[in-house]
Amino acid sequence: MSNFGNNIQFSIYQTMQNPDPNRLPIVFEEWEKKAREILEDGPYYYVAGGAGGEMTMEANLQAFDRWKIVPRMLRNVEDRDTTFELFGNTYNFPLLHAPIGVQSIIHEDGDLGSARACVEMGVPFITSSASTIPLEKIAEIMGDAPRWFQLYWSKDPEVTASFLRRAEASGYSAIVVTLDTPMMAWREYDLKNVYLPFLIGEGVGNYLTDPAFCSRLEKSPKEDPTAAIMHWTKVFGNASLTWSDIAFLKEHTNLPILLKGILHPDDAKLALGYGVDGIIVSNHGGRQVDGAIGALEALPQVCEIVQDKIPVLMDSGIRRGSDVVKAMALGAKAVLVGRPCMYGLAVAGQRGVKEVLQNLIADMDITMALAGERSIGGITKSLLVDSKGEIDTDRL
Numbered sequence: 001m002s003n004f005g006n007n008i009q010f011s012i013y014q015t016m017q018n019p020d021p022n023r024l025p026i027v028f029e030e031w032e033k034k035a036r037e038i039l040e041d042g043p044y045y046y047v048a049g050g051a052g053g054e055m056t057m058e059a060n061l062q063a064f065d066r067w068k069i070v071p072r073m074l075r076n077v078e079d080r081d082t083t084f085e086l087f088g089n090t091y092n093f094p095l096l097h098a099p100i101g102v103q104s105i106i107h108e109d110g111d112l113g114s115a116r117a118c119v120e121m122g123v124p125f126i127t128s129s130a131s132t133i134p135l136e137k138i139a140e141i142m143g144d145a146p147r148w149f150q151l152y153w154s155k156d157p158e159v160t161a162s163f164l165r166r167a168e169a170s171g172y173s174a175i176v177v178t179l180d181t182p183m184m185a186w187r188e189y190d191l192k193n194v195y196l197p198f199l200i201g202e203g204v205g206n207y208l209t210d211p212a213f214c215s216r217l218e219k220s221p222k223e224d225p226t227a228a229i230m231h232w233t234k235v236f237g238n239a240s241l242t243w244s245d246i247a248f249l250k251e252h253t254n255l256p257i258l259l260k261g262i263l264h265p266d267d268a269k270l271a272l273g274y275g276v277d278g279i280i281v282s283n284h285g286g287r288q289v290d291g292a293i294g295a296l297e298a299l300p301q302v303c304e305i306v307q308d309k310i311p312v313l314m315d316s317g318i319r320r321g322s323d324v325v326k327a328m329a330l331g332a333k334a335v336l337v338g339r340p341c342m343y344g345l346a347v348a349g350q351r352g353v354k355e356v357l358q359n360l361i362a363d364m365d366i367t368m369a370l371a372g373e374r375s376i377g378g379i380t381k382s383l384l385v386d387s388k389g390e391i392d393t394d395r396l
């Protein structure tokens with residue numbers, strides 16, 4: 001889709017003749033502010049808060065500021081190509097909707113609203129293991145649109161195997177295995193607000209409908225929801241996993257497997273050695289290890305190890321188009337968008353998520369063009385300079 005950004009920009013200017021009283025925000029900070037006005041403390045801080053003193057949340061954003069784009073001129077950027085290929089599929093834009101659990105606490109449209117917005121935009125949706133709506137229902141409303149499934153690797157191997165089977169049967173085309181959450185982190189605001197949505201039955205839709213999970217219960221979740229949720233607390237995560245367990249996943253799915261939460265280059269090396277299909281550099285948006293390295297800081301070294309043998313994606317801190325361009329310049333094939341979509345969902349449900357994605361894509365497309373690049377494949381590190389570095393003069 002060429003000139004996507006310019007088309008959106010012009011359609012926004014056209015509304016000047018006929019101003020819309022229900023106009024949604026454009027500015028990222030205004031989305032967040034509006035979401036704060038709408039949501040109660042519990043759900044708001046569940047989305048906006050991070051682990052501990054939120055140093056890593058901060059580091060994620062600062063890491064983007066450390067790199068500056070050095071635009072080039074007179075390079076014919078009229079017709080642009082934002083498509084990219086992954087696992088044999090062509091996607092319109094280098095963006096995916098990050099896996100986000102418990103979207104039902106944010107807006108009644110919840111997971112289905114976000115998934116529908118992704119269908120409208122041609123953006124792949126990553127269904128979370130912790131969705132409130134079961135993965136099959138999300139798949140059903142998405143038709144043929146691209147979707148991946150995110151696995152929280154349960155302590156019960158039969159539940160894990162069952163989730164993989166169900167995802168495969170429902171047309172999900174890749175599995176994202178989140179490694180950084182074998183247990184909930186120390187999240188000060190959630191503890192202060194005494195807020196853990198799972199305990200009130202949100203975000204457990206995949207478990208309560210899972211035959212393997214339900215086979216462990218004395219009574220069905222309908223008959224005894226409390227016992228079902230208590231069982232969930234016991235099997236949700238698995239802190240005893242090691243690298244050799246990757247073989248279990250490979251035995252139970254033929255889909256490409258991406259590991260989410262890789263930050264250390266040695267873990268990237270292990271991921272290659274254990275034959276996974278992709279890596280997502282992420283610190284879960286600063287929600288797990290407070291004081292952890294910013295995700296963008298970790299990206300270059302991971303990419304250096306991987307050497308394009310498998311795709312490297314990233315998330316944690318993507319807010320604007322220039323963030324996407326910087327992440328790609330540092331080696332990411334694509335990025336995952338998390339909190340911005342959730343603020344969109346809080347403010348205006350499906351329409352809000354669509355608007356956030358559309359604006360982010362337009363901003364990315366225009367930034368790429370103004371920086372002197374016509375296609376996302378042409379974005380390389382030579383586009384950037386770090387705060388101390390020298391400009392690369394070999395850029396063609």
Ligand SMILES: Cc1cc2nc3c(=O)[nH]c(=O)nc-3n(C[C@H](O)[C@H](O)[C@H](O)COP(=O)(O)O)c2cc1C
Binds near residue numbers: 102128130318337339
């Ligand atoms: C409210 C919320 C719920 C999340 N739930 C999940 C989840 O279920 N599975 C997962 O892998 N990551 C989850 N994440 C992490 C996101 O996938 C992503 O890594 C993170 O949002 C990126 O940080 P950013 O949103 O600050 O850019 C969640 C994040 C938020 C904000």
